[in-house]
Amino acid sequence: MIAVFAGPSLPPAERRAGEGMRFLPPVAQGDVARLLQRRPRPAAIAILDGFFEGEPAVLHKEILWALAEGVPVLGAASMGALRAAELHGHGMIGVGEIFAAYRDGVLVDDDEVAVLHGPAEAGYPPASEAMVNIRATLEVACRRGILDAAGRDALIEIGRRIFYKERSWRRLLAAAAEAGVEAAPLEALAAWLPEGRIDRKREDARALLAVLRDPPSLPAPAWHFEWTGIFARIAGTGGEVEEAPSEEEAAILDELRLDPDLYERLRPRALLARPEAGGGAPDAATRARARARLLERLDLPDRRARERWMAANGLDAAGFEALVEREARLEGLP
Structure with missing residues (x-):
């Protein structure tokens, strides 16, 4: 199995399991380390998209751990291009023009690939332009x-x-x-x-998927992976050491993260179920503000543009209203 962390760089219709690939949500800190602790391990790991603001970003060290263990790690398009440019000297494989631009110093700023995106149940559609x-x-x-x-x-x-x-x-x-x-x-x-x-970004994501049809093998690393106590704790918990989940909670999270469909359905619901998310339905004024923000952010000035965007992202009218509802509920979060 090849694990592919994907989000806004690749449309949901192109994130379908097949050819030995399993698509996971955008990568966050601890996700690569968790994959390495499962048996069997993935034959390769590919990173397209990753969280970086609301959640800690994937650590360079967990990628190095994968490489040290002989698991190829490839990157392109977004977070994957950034990490590949930073770690290509250690064996991470970069694919595409964005990776090459970062590797060669043509691009420097991380925000060149950053986008605002929609929720997991909508397939992380991009809501701004990279x-x-x-x-x-x-x-x-x-x-x-x-x-x-x-x-x-x-x-x-x-x-x-x-x-x-x-x-x-x-x-x-x-x-x-x-x-x-x-x-x-x-x-x-x-x-x-x-x-x-x-x-x-989409072009480079597709290029990486083409490479994955025949993933390259890795030579033995010419460097030593230094295992530290701090990294062991982070790798074991997936993030916050001080507020680590119980063994039972950690096991549930591990299973959920490796079942992308179930994880994508439950994660945003869990976030909105937090006490600070509020329990009541948004009022009309809040929904109107949310709708206006969403339409402006998605660059949808009229009905025809909205219908084109919905069709491109596999949404019907009810799905779009769900995005408005979520946007309205998120307004009250700190």
Whole structure:
């Protein structure tokens, strides 16, 4: 079995078990270590997406542990590209253009691949635009004569200054107009985007899946893995040492994390079931604010755009209303 940690970089329809692959939610601290403690171990581990803000990010050391144990670890697209660029000298295998850009120092900032995304039960759909996708799209637009080089560079700089959770093409084009970028090329770009937008993260994710059909073997590492007491405690609990779960709770969590369908259904429900999440249904005003935020974040200015997005992400009207409900309930969380 090959374990693949995937989220917004790969649409749910492409995260289907097959060819010896098992798709898991985005990786978090302790997830790779838990895989290594199960028998049989995975034949390889692939990282596309990972948590980094609401949960501790996957540790470099747990990846090194996998490599030291002879388990290939591959990365691409998002968190996987970052970790592969940082650990390729130790044997982690990077795939795709995003990895290469980080490895070669063309990209430096972590937020180039960061996106806001929807909940697990919706398949972690991206709710903002990754800067790496914006760069790739603007480069193609420049080659096709929609923008000149100066316009491309101006838009890239403006995009870099937008907080990653708020990045969208609509926000970028509005900011560019406010900054005095010429209107004609902005209008041409807006008209071209529906068919011309490049999703570099998705392309790199697909490239990694192609490599996994015949995963490479690893030479014996030329370095020594240093086992420490602190890492042993983290690897054993998956994160917070001071508030570690009981043995029974840890066993349940281990099983849930390795059953992606069940885990994805239960995790957000557990978060919203916490006392601070509140028990009552959101009122009309809260739902209206939540709907407006969601539509703006997803760049859905009208019904046609909303229906296209829903179709692309496998949602019907009820599913979209569930996203609004969740957004409204999350408003009250600290």
